[in-house]
Amino acid sequence: MHVLRDADLAAFREEARTWLEEYVPDEPRPTTHGPEVRDFDVAWQRRQYEGGWAGIDWEREYGGRGLSLRQQVIWYEELVRAGAPRDSIFDVAFGHAGPTLIMRGSEEQKQFHLPRILRGEAPWCQGFSEPDAGSDLAGLRTRGVVDGDEIVITGQKTWTSFAQYCDYGELLVRTDPDASRHRGLTWLIVDMRLPGIDIRPITSIDGHPHNCEVFYDEVRVPLANVVDRVNNGWSVAMSTLSAERGPGFLNHRLEQIRLVDQLIAHAKETGQLNDEALADRLAAARANAAALRSMAYFQIGSAKKGEQPGPETTAIRTFAVQAQQEIAWLALDILGPRAMEWVPWTRHWLAEFGATIAGGTIDIQRNIIGERVLGIPR
Incomplete structure (x- = not known):
């Protein structure tokens, strides 16, 4: 202590x-x-x-x-x-993979991978979402067939951030097709350079390939790369999602306050704060960013105590993406045509279009809030 x-x-x-x-x-x-x-x-x-x-x-x-x-x-x-x-490209390594290995990995896995992450030698990506299983993670179909001391992987993942740059991936596959949806899944470590892996970058609206499609054609992964045990991947994935609430992504939450403060300073300098409607929007955005910071601290405390993600996680994420998008719109309204010349803000605005889709669509998230928090019938 x-x-x-x-x-x-x-x-x-x-x-x-x-x-x-x-x-x-x-x-x-x-x-x-x-x-x-x-x-x-x-x-x-x-x-x-x-x-x-x-x-x-x-x-x-x-x-x-x-x-x-x-x-x-x-x-x-x-x-x-x-x-x-x-x-x-180390966001997944620090926000997902490393904490998951600390909580659920074998001693050999921790000794090998954790120092490499810290030294900047091995960025990771996440292979969870699929074309028909993004918001519905339990519906994934990528197969993992145990063959001796290996698991043979066949299937497709999508929206795999920065896969083209990464050495390892955290991969969730279905190893028991006869089990119920949340059972029969396995979480394993995959060397992204193995034969049979085809990485295809997807160009986003801002002109950058942040995400990729990844195809697995009978990719052979050692059984030693399974984290925890075969067919217990859903439990491990919950640890991964719990880790996502930890400090690994805190800078992304805190960044919102800095961005709003930049806009307020610019609005003061240009006299735009005299516009009462715009000043109200900036005040609301600053308050939302501060609230988001408090929520992030709350989540970190819960994750550190080992609590599994609950419906409040969904509510916080939904609030976060809405706050981020409002800040991006504010920036364009304040900067006007100059936003086209100020590349970071323009790209930030374009990138935020995907915020309501990444990690589960906001519509699915609202359904979860309605059912599990508000008690509204399905």
Whole structure:
């Protein structure tokens, strides 16, 4: 148990802030979609690791610092304050795969994979969604057939973020087709360079291939790569979704406040705050961003206590994507035609169109809220 004084936390925050002021990349993350994207993210992750800022609350035996959750949260707060790169091909490794392995992986799996994630050597992607099983994850059809000491994978995954850059994937497959929907699934680690894997990038509306289709044609994966055990993948997947509420994605939530503050500063400078309607929208967006931050802290606390995701997770996510989209629209209304020249905001606006689809469509999420939170009949 970590018992930390406020003075200790303040000193830690100052140390993090000082380091970031010197080492945050001066150049922006590449806006192209070639190998330079991976090179940039790998270099930035490696720089954090060498500076002692990778895996702050991960165990020392796996390359982390073994510090407290509060210190990990402070680090993400300072990352956002410093304007450090937000998106990274390591998001799944830190937000999903690493925490899942910590909770459910074998000692051999943890010893091999966790240090590689921290050192910036092995980005991960997630192979959960399928063309007919996105919002309905339990309906997935990709097959995994046990053959000796291997599982033979056949099927298709889609919306696999940054698969073209990743070394490993967390893959959920159906290994018992006769079992009920939530049973007979297996969570396993897949080397994305194995024979039989075909990765096809999907160009998004903003011109970038953030996601991919991935086809598996009798791909042979060692049974040793199964996390937990065969046919217990739904339980492991729930651990993955629980990990998603942890600090790994906190910077994405906190970033919303920084974005709104940028818009407020610009509106002040240009005199647009004199527009009462626009000022009201900015005030509402700032309040929503602050509420989202509080919700993120609540989720982190619940996840750290080992609580499984509940319907409140769905409610928070639904609120989050709506808040993000409103901020993106605000930016275009405030900047006007200049938004076409201000590339980060334009691309941010375009990218937010997918926010209400990723991780389950917002319509499905609202149905869940209605049924499980409000008690409305199906």
